[in-house]
Amino acid sequence: MPTSEQYDAIIIGTGEAGKLMAWHLGSHGSRVIAIEKDALGGACPNVACLPSKNIVHSAKVASFFQRGAEFGMIHSEWHVDMAAVRAHKRKMVEAEAEVHLNNFKKSGAEFAMGFGKFTGPKTVQVDLNAGGTRTLTADKIFIDTGSRATVDPIPGLIEAHPLTHIGALELDTVPEHLLVIGGGYVGLELAQAIRRFGSRVTIVERNATLTHREDPDVSEAVQQLFQDEGIDVVTNATISSVEGLSGASVRLHLSNGAILAGSHILVASGRTPNTQNMGLDLVGVQTTPSGHIRVNDRLETTAPGIWAMGDCAGSPHFTHISLDDFRTVRDNLAGANRSIAGRQVPSCAFTDPELAHVGLSETEAKQQGIAYRLTKIPMLAVLRTHTLSETRGFIKALVAPDDRILGFTAFGTGVGELLPAVQLAMTKKLPYTAIRDLIISHPTLAEGLVSLFSAVPPLPK
Numbered sequence: 224m225p226t227s228e229q230y231d232a233i234i235i236g237t238g239e240a241g242k243l244m245a246w247h248l249g250s251h252g253s254r255v256i257a258i259e260k261d262a263l264g265g266a267c268p269n270v271a272c273l274p275s276k277n278i279v280h281s282a283k284v285a286s287f288f289q290r291g292a293e294f295g296m297i298h299s300e301w302h303v304d305m306a307a308v309r310a311h312k313r314k315m316v317e318a319e320a321e322v323h324l325n326n327f328k329k330s331g332a333e334f335a336m337g338f339g340k341f342t343g344p345k346t347v348q349v350d351l352n353a354g355g356t357r358t359l360t361a362d363k364i365f366i367d368t369g370s371r372a373t374v375d376p377i378p379g380l381i382e383a384h385p386l387t388h389i390g391a392l393e394l395d396t397v398p399e400h401l402l403v404i405g406g407g408y409v410g411l412e413l414a415q416a417i418r419r420f421g422s423r424v425t426i427v428e429r430n431a432t433l434t435h436r437e438d439p440d441v442s443e444a445v446q447q448l449f450q451d452e453g454i455d456v457v458t459n460a461t462i463s464s465v466e467g468l469s470g471a472s473v474r475l476h477l478s479n480g481a482i483l484a485g486s487h488i489l490v491a492s493g494r495t496p497n498t499q500n501m502g503l504d505l506v507g508v509q510t511t512p513s514g515h516i517r518v519n520d521r522l523e524t525t526a527p528g529i530w531a532m533g534d535c536a537g538s539p540h541f542t543h544i545s546l547d548d549f550r551t552v553r554d555n556l557a558g559a560n561r562s563i564a565g566r567q568v569p570s571c572a573f574t575d576p577e578l579a580h581v582g583l584s585e586t587e588a589k590q591q592g593i594a595y596r597l598t599k600i601p602m603l604a605v606l607r608t609h610t611l612s613e614t615r616g617f618i619k620a621l622v623a624p625d626d627r628i629l630g631f632t633a634f635g636t637g638v639g640e641l642l643p644a645v646q647l648a649m650t651k652k653l654p655y656t657a658i659r660d661l662i663i664s665h666p667t668l669a670e671g672l673v674s675l676f677s678a679v680p681p682l683p684k
């Protein structure tokens with residue numbers, strides 16, 4: 224029988240919620256240990272949000288090179304050095320890793336590198352990456368094991384060794400022709416970036432449009448952007464089989480008989496929660512049919528003393544939501560009664576231009592029979608976009624009869640930065656006039672909010 228080490232709290236997975244919980248409890252004097260099988264700090268700083276935005280920004284620089292003459296920059300020759308693009312990204316990721324190590328040190332929270340799994344009540348075994356095991360016990364256990372790219376069970380797909388986002392962010396040469404399976408935000412960001420580095424790119428989407436959950440005007444605008452960037456988009460596509468090896472030569476066979484040939488495949492068609500082989504059933508932690516950990520609106524699992532947070536708990540898959548999961552559990556441990564039900568879920572896809580959204584869409588308002596007034600302006604009406612030569616897109620908002628803002632969607636340069644002002648008004652139930660009447664510095668993108676809310680149609684008499 225291995226001897227067990229007693230802690231106040233164990234955290235399995237050091238994603239956003241997990242590491243914040245470790246640092247919080249550690250700095251408040253608890254004896255706490257976090258277990259991580261891959262990279263300390265979880266997906267966001269290592270293989271997801273931050274490195275992808277770093278690569279997206281390098282691709283933006285490439286697009287400026289392509290557009291140089293427009294700004295009076297004449298360059299005779301330039302080329303993309305993917306190995307240097309990757310080195311630039313790795314440098315940022317390494318700096319983030321350093322920050323994480325320091326935070327563990329400062330907070331007094333311990334960590335162990337290995338795979339964590341339940342072996343009995345209040346007991347977690349770590350299969351250490353370095354070999355051997357440790358057995359840990361604690362009264363409080365937090366699971367934040369995140370999710371991974373789904374590889375659909377399409378004949379030949381696994382055998383083709385497709386790239387996931389992790390491999391795509393580590394490319395050191397530009398693919399000749401990348402086939403992207405999935406037109407969600409991960410697929411779109413990477414498709415556009417890799418296109419801008421010089422690859423041919425084809426996106427294969429099973430739904431009728433890209434960003435199919437957005438309003439039709441948004442999907443159309445996104446589709447137009449991708450067309451203008453020279454990216455082929457195949458919609459309503461069902462892949463029946465895959466041939467070849469990604470990195471060499473691949474062929475996707477579609478159910479309508481069409482064949483798409485390329486050099487690489489990137490799968491970006493969904494996420495699978497990391498909840499397997501963790502002994503959850505041994506301790507009464509139930510999962511849902513989709514494999515997420517079953518939680519209530521306080522993120523308590525079906526086993527007392529065990530919480531789940533972030534992607535693995537089925538929370539919307541964003542780092543800022545995992546952060547809010549942490550805050551919810553932290554506050555409830557301190558005696559609050561916080562719930563995640565009905566919380567605001569803002570999102571921003573870092574395509575160029577960005578697609579930002581919060582609250583109700585027009586489609587949802589219509590489906591739910593919610594009355595609204597629509598205000599919509601082109602980005603061309605925001606003078607800052609003229610100075611940047613980035614006039615594509617529009618912003619729109621839904622305003623209730625009582626003047627509250629119900630929803631906001633923006634497709635335009637830098638529009639992710641417009642979200643918090645609108646979110647604040649929505650959270651505090653302020654009328655739209657609170658934003659309309661602000662004095663906003665000129666010429667900023669945020670000025671667009673004044674124009675947008677000045678264009679709210681009056682209530683019908």
Ligand SMILES: Cc1cc2nc3c(=O)[nH]c(=O)nc-3n(C[C@H](O)[C@H](O)[C@H](O)COP(=O)(O)OP(=O)(O)OC[C@H]3O[C@@H](n4cnc5c(N)ncnc54)[C@H](O)[C@@H]3O)c2cc1C
Pocket residue numbers: 235236237238239240241258259260261262264265266267270271272273275337338339340367368369370388409497501532533534535539540541542543544545573
């Ligand atoms: C390419 C890409 C770009 C993205 N961009 C954005 C963005 O711009 N903004 C945004 O908000 N979100 C973005 N996301 C989503 C975001 O990365 C995730 O929602 C977020 O990382 C989820 O955090 P989490 O707390 O659930 O855990 P994760 O960050 O997924 O971390 C979980 C950790 O647990 C570890 N783990 C799993 N099982 C075990 C085990 N049994 N034992 C020990 N360790 C284990 C994993 O190795 C991992 O490190 C992006 C995702 C991808 C793929």
